[in-house]
Amino acid sequence: EIKGVIFDLDGVLVDTAVFHFQAWKRLAQELGSDFTEIENEQLKGVSRIASLEKILNWAGVDASESEKIEMAERKNRWYLDLVEQMKADEILPGSLELLHWLKKNGYQVALGSASKNAPLILEKTGMISFFDVLVDGNSVSLSKPNPEVFLKAARDLKLLPEVCLVFEDAQAGVDAARAAGMSVIGIGSNLNGTDLSISSLEEVLN
Ligand code: G6P
Numbered sequence: 479e480i481k482g483v484i485f486d487l488d489g490v491l492v493d494t495a496v497f498h499f500q501a502w503k504r505l506a507q508e509l510g511s512d513f514t515e516i517e518n519e520q521l522k523g524v525s526r527i528a529s530l531e532k533i534l535n536w537a538g539v540d541a542s543e544s545e546k547i548e549m550a551e552r553k554n555r556w557y558l559d560l561v562e563q564m565k566a567d568e569i570l571p572g573s574l575e576l577l578h579w580l581k582k583n584g585y586q587v588a589l590g591s592a593s594k595n596a597p598l599i600l601e602k603t604g605m606i607s608f609f610d611v612l613v614d615g616n617s618v619s620l621s622k623p624n625p626e627v628f629l630k631a632a633r634d635l636k637l638l639p640e641v642c643l644v645f646e647d648a649q650a651g652v653d654a655a656r657a658a659g660m661s662v663i664g665i666g667s668n669l670n671g672t673d674l675s676i677s678s679l680e681e682v683l684n
Pocket residue numbers: 488489498521522523524525526529554591592593594595596615648
């Protein structure tokens with residue numbers, strides 16, 4: 479029986495993929511390369527620095543560790559400029575209804591995201607108060623598909639992994655949830671290894 483629900487952030491509760499895309503594209507273009515939607519798909523659930531390393535690799539550009547840090551910071555400043563314009567109406571359909579329902583029905587709720595910007599985004603969209611536990615890119619060292627982020631969320635909720643359900647939109651995140659021994663509902667198509675696939679959180683309560 480499920481007692482805790484763990485949400486990924488980007489692509490599950492908020493539609494930030496387009497902002498990540500614009501900011502990475504700008505960086506790729508400054509590097510004399512380009513960046514496509516198909517490549518962006520492959521960065522879902524992937525940490526900022528690991529994403530940068532893939533982009534450098536696709537662009538055939540070498541960079542030192544300090545250059546990488548500078549580039550990741552530059553991308554993040556552009557990303558935050560875009561996030562700045564985000565309001566509560568950019569929350570993905572069904573998110574608020576589901577969060578309300580879960581709290582009303584006694585479920586524990588956690589965030590399990592790779593993003594270091596997660597607390598800021600939850601504040602800006604007014605969703606932060608629904609969460610009993612936040613685990614994000616600031617508190618884990620191993621990226622999805624490593625299960626660390628979800629195992630830490632379960633531990634902080636004081637729940638066993640088998641009573642936790644994860645909502646994920648990225649294959650790396652689905653794999654991480656499985657590796658953690660949790661149930662997983664996938665959002666979007668083309669995800670392997672989910673217990674159930676839906677196209678939006680709107681479908682959960684209907
Ligand atoms: C999520 C997104 C990724 C992003 C990562 C880190 O997993 O799906 O596209 O790279 O978070 O986000 P951050 O906000 O820390 O750069």
